[in-house]
Amino acid sequence: MTKIESWGRLSTPAHTLVTLSSVTNAPDIIANTRGPSLPYGNGRSYGDSCLNPSGTLWETRALDRLISFSSESGLLTCEPGVLLADIQRLLIPRGWTLPVTPGTQLITVGGAIANDVHGKNHHRHGSFCDHVTTLELARTDGKRLTCSKEHNTDWFAATAGGLGLTGVILSATIQLKTACGPWLTTESIPYHSLDEFFFLSDESESEWEHTVSWIDCTSQRGVRGIFMRGNPSPRRDIPEERPQKLSLPFIPPMSLVNRFSLPLFNSIYFHQQSKRTGIQIQHYKPFFYPLDSIKHWNRAYGRRGFYQYQSVVPRKHREDATAEMLNEIKRSGQGSMLAVLKTFGARQPPGLMSFPMEGVTLALDFPNRNTTTLKLFERLDAIIRAAHGRIYPAKDARMPRELFELGYPNLQKFQNFRDPGISSSLSRRLTGS
Numbered sequence: 001m002t003k004i005e006s007w008g009r010l011s012t013p014a015h016t017l018v019t020l021s022s023v024t025n026a027p028d029i030i031a032n033t034r035g036p037s038l039p040y041g042n043g044r045s046y047g048d049s050c051l052n053p054s055g056t057l058w059e060t061r062a063l064d065r066l067i068s069f070s071s072e073s074g075l076l077t078c079e080p081g082v083l084l085a086d087i088q089r090l091l092i093p094r095g096w097t098l099p100v101t102p103g104t105q106l107i108t109v110g111g112a113i114a115n116d117v118h119g120k121n122h123h124r125h126g127s128f129c130d131h132v133t134t135l136e137l138a139r140t141d142g143k144r145l146t147c148s149k150e151h152n153t154d155w156f157a158a159t160a161g162g163l164g165l166t167g168v169i170l171s172a173t174i175q176l177k178t179a180c181g182p183w184l185t186t187e188s189i190p191y192h193s194l195d196e197f198f199f200l201s202d203e204s205e206s207e208w209e210h211t212v213s214w215i216d217c218t219s220q221r222g223v224r225g226i227f228m229r230g231n232p233s234p235r236r237d238i239p240e241e242r243p244q245k246l247s248l249p250f251i252p253p254m255s256l257v258n259r260f261s262l263p264l265f266n267s268i269y270f271h272q273q274s275k276r277t278g279i280q281i282q283h284y285k286p287f288f289y290p291l292d293s294i295k296h297w298n299r300a301y302g303r304r305g306f307y308q309y310q311s312v313v314p315r316k317h318r319e320d321a322t323a324e325m326l327n328e329i330k331r332s333g334q335g336s337m338l339a340v341l342k343t344f345g346a347r348q349p350p351g352l353m354s355f356p357m358e359g360v361t362l363a364l365d366f367p368n369r370n371t372t373t374l375k376l377f378e379r380l381d382a383i384i385r386a387a388h389g390r391i392y393p394a395k396d397a398r399m400p401r402e403l404f405e406l407g408y409p410n411l412q413k414f415q416n417f418r419d420p421g422i423s424s425s426l427s428r429r430l431t432g433s
């Protein structure tokens with residue numbers, strides 16, 4: 001048994017690891033594994049959706065081959081363990097990019113599909129699975145299914161955002177988007193109220209492909225943050241790759257993020273960023289993946305680890321619900337500098353269990369202070385429940401089952417596509433199996 005932790009480092013349960021290293025052998029291995037098992041990508045999910053304590057994890061990182069690529073159509077077929085970072089690194093210089101990419105590129109294609117991940121351009125390009133044209137699924141009964149928006153469409157919809165519970169994805173075909181080069185034209189604008197944030201978001205949707213904002217969850221002077229927007233730049237030169245230098249080499253005994261360091265950091269960050277407003281040409285990495293430059297940054301929260309609470313509320317409740325949540329968080333003195341507020345557009349989700357809905361999403365890290373933190377989450381849950389919102393399973397380690405059922409109205413339908421040989425800590429907690 002090997003101890004495995006997810007990105008939030010809340011626990012390190014023991015697992016039996018089974019490495020899948022060839023798509024030819026993988027279906028037999030999957031069919032012959034005994035007991036509850038779960039596909040595992042790169043462990044970048046914060047909570048327990050990628051954990052299966054005392055059970056088996058099928059490691060997929062070694063399934064990392066690019067199978068085919070057409071430089072005419074931009075169709076890429078690859079194995080599920082390929083990292084988004086590798087696709088970006090290899091194909092941006094050839095004029096193609098992933099159309100949707102989350103806040104880290106250190107995730108696998110399998111993980112991106114299983115959580116139907118979103119980026120900063122949901123209003124323009126939806127979520128990851130909107131661009132997956134076909135996927136191959138291996139089930140524990142030995143069956144293999146090819147699913148697309150034309151064939152086995154219901155299996156496709158169940159697997160997009162299906163939390164790895166419908167089978168193991170063995171390959172995927174993704175429609176990439178043309179790219180001039182690795183640069184973006186970006187603009188940062190400080191904002192001083194939620195009204196201003198929503199005005200900037202709405203106003204930017206037609207002209208800007210990417211929008212996101214950092215929000216100061218500690219400010220005693222009302223709401224403030226930095227709104228960032230970006231568009232692909234025509235600049236084409238490819239800078240030399242620089243090796244990653246920054247790292248947090250040890251786990252501090254207690255969180256470096258606390259009620260003393262947090263307001264100080266936020267205030268310095270807000271004032272520094274407020275001076276850097278205006279248009280810039282920026283490489284895609286610091287714009288899309290600012291945290292990837294610090295290896296093991298998740299250790300900063302100390303031995304007890306941390307939670308991320310990411311919710312979305314529908315557009316009609318966006319002002320009130322966001323204000324209420326921010327007030328609760330501020331009153332609690334918890335939270336962290338990693339706080340993101342952004343809007344999602346009006347789009348039909350590709351998956352039965354896709355997280356995004358038209359509205360606003362707030363994502364915040366919280367150092368684990370046990371019941372103090374969990375009590376705050378109960379108060380935030382009440383706001384989400386009243387606003388008919390939902391919580392993102394990719395980030396979750398504790399949402400109540402009833403809130404999951406309310407937030408995901410297709411859950412019953414989804415359950416029909418579950419693979420009975422697969423379960424996770426999250427699925428047992430939220431569905432009983």
Ligand SMILES: Cc1cc2nc3c(=O)[nH]c(=O)nc-3n(C[C@H](O)[C@H](O)[C@H](O)COP(=O)(O)OP(=O)(O)OC[C@H]3O[C@@H](n4cnc5c(N)ncnc54)[C@H](O)[C@@H]3O)c2cc1C
Pocket residue numbers: 007038039040041042043044045046049050060080081101102103104106107108109110111112114115116117118119163164165167168169170291394395424
């Ligand atoms: C710094 C940071 C920023 C992030 N920003 C965003 C963001 O902006 N938007 C967003 O949507 N998410 C974001 N995330 C969350 C992350 O994108 C998702 O949790 C993603 O699913 C992690 O992928 P992974 O490869 O690490 O998979 P894991 O975390 O290992 O697994 C995730 C799920 O995928 C399943 N899975 C993995 N491989 C397969 C396979 N081959 N077949 C079937 N199922 C499989 C697992 O069973 C599990 O349910 C962020 C995470 C971090 C750490």
